[in-house]
Amino acid sequence: MYNDKVMEAFRNPKNVGEIENCDGLGKVGNASCGDIMQITLKIENDVIVDAKFKTFGCAAAIATSSTATDMIIGMTIEEALKITNKKVVEELEGLPPQKIHCSVLAEEAIKAAIEDYQNRKKGIVVEKEEKYV
Amino acid sequence: MKQIYLDHAATTALDKRVLEKMLPYFCDTYGNANSQHGYGREAQKAVDEARDTIAKLIGAKPNEIYFTSGGTESDNWALRGTVKAMAGKGNHVIMSCIEHAAILSTAKELEKEGVEVSLIGVDSEGFIDLEELKKAILPTTVLISCMYANNEIGTVEPIAEIVKIAKEHGILVHTDAVQAMGAIDINVAELGVDMLSFSAHKFNGPKGVGALYIKNGIPMARLISGGHQERTRRGGTTNVPGVVGFAEALKLTKQTMKEDTAYVASLRDRFIKRVEEEIPFSKLNGARDMQKRLPSNADFSFEFIEGESILFSLDIDGIAVSSGSACSSGSLEPSHVLLAIGLSEEKAHGTIRFSFGKENTIEEVDYVVDTLKNTIQRLREMSPLFNLKGEIKNV
Numbered sequence: 466m467y468n469d470k471v472m473e474a475f476r477n478p479k480n481v482g483e484i485e486n487c488d489g490l491g492k493v494g495n496a497s498c499g500d501i502m503q504i505t506l507k508i509e510n511d512v513i514v515d516a517k518f519k520t521f522g523c524a525a526a527i528a529t530s531s532t533a534t535d536m537i538i539g540m541t542i543e544e545a546l547k548i549t550n551k552k553v554v555e556e557l558e559g560l561p562p563q564k565i566h567c568s569v570l571a572e573e574a575i576k577a578a579i580e581d582y583q584n585r586k587k588g589i590v591v592e593k594e595e596k597y598v
Numbered sequence: 599m600k601q602i603y604l605d606h607a608a609t610t611a612l613d614k615r616v617l618e619k620m621l622p623y624f625c626d627t628y629g630n631a632n633s634q635h636g637y638g639r640e641a642q643k644a645v646d647e648a649r650d651t652i653a654k655l656i657g658a659k660p661n662e663i664y665f666t667s668g669g670t671e672s673d674n675w676a677l678r679g680t681v682k683a684m685a686g687k688g689n690h691v692i693m694s695c696i697e698h699a700a701i702l703s704t705a706k707e708l709e710k711e712g713v714e715v716s717l718i719g720v721d722s723e724g725f726i727d728l729e730e731l732k733k734a735i736l737p738t739t740v741l742i743s744c745m746y747a748n749n750e751i752g753t754v755e756p757i758a759e760i761v762k763i764a765k766e767h768g769i770l771v772h773t774d775a776v777q778a779m780g781a782i783d784i785n786v787a788e789l790g791v792d793m794l795s796f797s798a799h800k801f802n803g804p805k806g807v808g809a810l811y812i813k814n815g816i817p818m819a820r821l822i823s824g825g826h827q828e829r830t831r832r833g834g835t836t837n838v839p840g841v842v843g844f845a846e847a848l849k850l851t852k853q854t855m856k857e858d859t860a861y862v863a864s865l866r867d868r869f870i871k872r873v874e875e876e877i878p879f880s881k882l883n884g885a886r887d888m889q890k891r892l893p894s895n896a897d898f899s900f901e902f903i904e905g906e907s908i909l910f911s912l913d914i915d916g917i918a919v920s921s922g923s924a925c926s927s928g929s930l931e932p933s934h935v936l937l938a939i940g941l942s943e944e945k946a947h948g949t950i951r952f953s954f955g956k957e958n959t960i961e962e963v964d965y966v967v968d969t970l971k972n973t974i975q976r977l978r979e980m981s982p983l984f985n986l987k988g989e990i991k992n993v
Binding site: 499502519 | 944
C-alpha cells in the first residue's frame with residue numbers, strides 16, 4: 466500500500482526528537498483518532514535552522530513528519546507557511562487515499578509551530594499542552 | 599531475511615497433503631457434480647464423501663452440512679435465512695457486541711429492513727454477559743448468535759450455556775466457529791447449536807470454501823436460488839476440489855489436534871510471558887484463563903504508539919502480524935472489540951494480534967520478542983506521549 470519512498474522515510478525517519486528551548490512548538494491531532502504530531506522549531510532571524518518531530522501514529526504519519534520537517538529546515542517562516550499537505554505528498558511521491566489526512570496533519574503542525582513562534586515573539590504565551598487531548 | 603508468519607487467525611497455508619487430494623479434481627475428475635454422466639457421478643461421489651467426512655468430524659448428519667464460499671457467507675446466511683424463515687414468529691435477534699463484521703454488518707442491514715437487534719456487552723476479558731443476554735430475550739426473539747471464539751482477542755465464549763438459556767425459550771442459536779474450528783473439539787450434536795459457521799482456510803484448507811451446519815428441522819430460508827445444490831438452499835455449481843480439500847484439511851487437523859494445539863499453546867504462553875515481563879506498558883487483551891483462550895492467540899496493546907506503525911516495522915523485519923487498529927484498513931475507527939472490552943481509543947490503536955501456528959518454532963517466538971522489544975522502544979522514542987525516562991507524559 467505504501468511506496469518505497471514512504472517506507473524508507475518510515476524506516477529511517479529524519480529529525481526525530483524534541484528541540485529543547487525551542488522557539489516554536491506545534492502539536493496537532495488526537496490520540497483517539499490515532500494521530501498526534503508534534504513539531505518543534507529552532508528559528509534564527511525568521512529562518513528555520515532546525516526542526517524535530519515526535520509522532521504517535523501510523524507509518525504514513527511518521528513518514529510525513531520526517532519529510533515535512535526535512536522540507537522546512539533552511540526555509541524562512543514565510544516559505545514554510547506555504548508548505549501545503551499536497552507538497553508533502555508530492556515529496557513522498559504519493560500516499561494512499563485514506564492516509565492523506567496524515568499529510569494534512571503535517572501541514573497543520575508546521576503552521577501551529579510557526580504560529581507559536583510568532584505569538585512568543587509578540588509576548589503571547591499560549592498554553593497548548595492540554596489542548597490536544 | 600528470515601520470514602516469520604504470525605497471522606494464522608487471518609489465514610493458514612494449504613497443507614500439501616490437502617493439495618494432493620484436491621489436484622485430481624481440477625483437470626482429471628472435472629465433472630459437474632450435478633451432471634448425470636460418469637464425470638458428474640464421480641464428482642458427486644467426491645462431494646458426498648467430503649460431506650460425510652466433515653459431518654462425522656463435527657457430530658452432524660451429512661445432510662446438515664451446507665457448503666458455502668466461507669465464513670462470511672455462512673454468517674450472512676445464518677442470520678438472513680433464520681430471520682426470513684421465522685418472520686411469522688418474531689423479528690428480534692440477539693448477538694454479542696464483539697461479533698465479526700460478517701454478523702454485525704448483516705445485522706445492521708437487517709435493522710434497516712425492520713428487524714430488531716440487541717447487542718449484548720462483554721466483560722473486560724471479552725466474555726459475553728449472560729445476565730444481560732437473559733434480560734434481552736423477548737417473546738419475539740428468534741435467534742441468538744454468538745461467536746465460538748473471538749477473532750481478535752481469542753476469548754472462547756460459553757456457547758453451551760447460551761444454548762441452555764436459548765432452549766428454555768425455544769430460541770435458535772447460531773455460532774460463528776470460524777476461529778474455533780480446528781483449535782477446539784466441536785461436536786454440534788453435543789453442543790446443541792442449531793447453526794454453526796466454519797471455513798476451511800483457517801485450518802490449512804483451501805480458501806473460498808466453508809460450510810454452514812444447519813440442524814435438520816429448523817426453519818431456514820434459501821440463500822441462493824437457481825440450482826439443486828445443497829438441497830436447493832444454496833444453488834451454484836459445487837466447488838468440487840474445494841470441498842474435497844476442506845474435508846481432507848479438517849480430517850488431518852482433527853487427527854493431530856490435541857498435540858498440535860498443546861504445542862501452539864506453549865508457543866503462545868512463552869510469548870505472553872516474555873512480552874509481559876520484558877515490555878513495559880503492554881497489556882494482554884482477552885481471556886487470562888488460558889483454557890478459555892484460543893491456543894493460537896496473543897493480542898497485546900502497547901501504550902503510547904500506534905498499531906500500524908508496529909505492524910510495518912515488524913513487516914520490514916520479516917514478521918507478519920495483524921493490527922487491531924482499523925486505521926490500516928482505511929478507517930480511523932478503532933476495533934469495536936477492543937472498545938467493547940473497555941480499552942481507550944488510544945490503547946485500542948496500539949494493539950497487535952499475534953496468532954501462532956504449528957509450523958512456528960520456539961526460536962521464532964524468541965526472535966519475535968527480541969525484535970518486538972526494539973520496535974516498541976524505537977517507536978516510543980518517536981512518540982510525543984512517552985519520554986525516554988519511561989515516564990508517561992501528562993496527557
